[in-house]
Amino acid sequence: MQEVLRELSPYMGLGFQLALGMAFFVVGGYLLDRWLHTHPWLTLVGIALGLVAVGAKLWQVNVQLQRRDRRATHDATHQK
Numbered sequence: 001m002q003e004v005l006r007e008l009s010p011y012m013g014l015g016f017q018l019a020l021g022m023a024f025f026v027v028g029g030y031l032l033d034r035w036l037h038t039h040p041w042l043t044l045v046g047i048a049l050g051l052v053a054v055g056a057k058l059w060q061v062n063v064q065l066q067r068r069d070r071r072a073t074h075d076a077t078h079q080k
Contacts, residue, residue: 014061018054025050 029046033039 010064011061014057018057021053021057022050025053 025046026043027046029042029044029049032042032046036042
């Protein structure tokens with residue numbers, strides 16, 4: 001059980017990271033809109049940037065998982 005938790009630990013906070021990243025850009029866009037009186041344009045830009053940030057994080061996690069799987073497959077074939 002401890003080994004499974006150790007392998008999952010980098011991904012357990014992923015949902016929080018994604019939500020926080022999205023919220024950062026959306027709230028930032030909203031606050032800039034209020035300050036510059038450009039509502040809703042900077043909020044929409046913030047949403048777009050938040051989606052890009054979320055996509056980049058998911059891409060990064062996907063690459064890490066693929067590397068780990070390739071490494072495990074490589075180790076398993078060389079142990080035979």
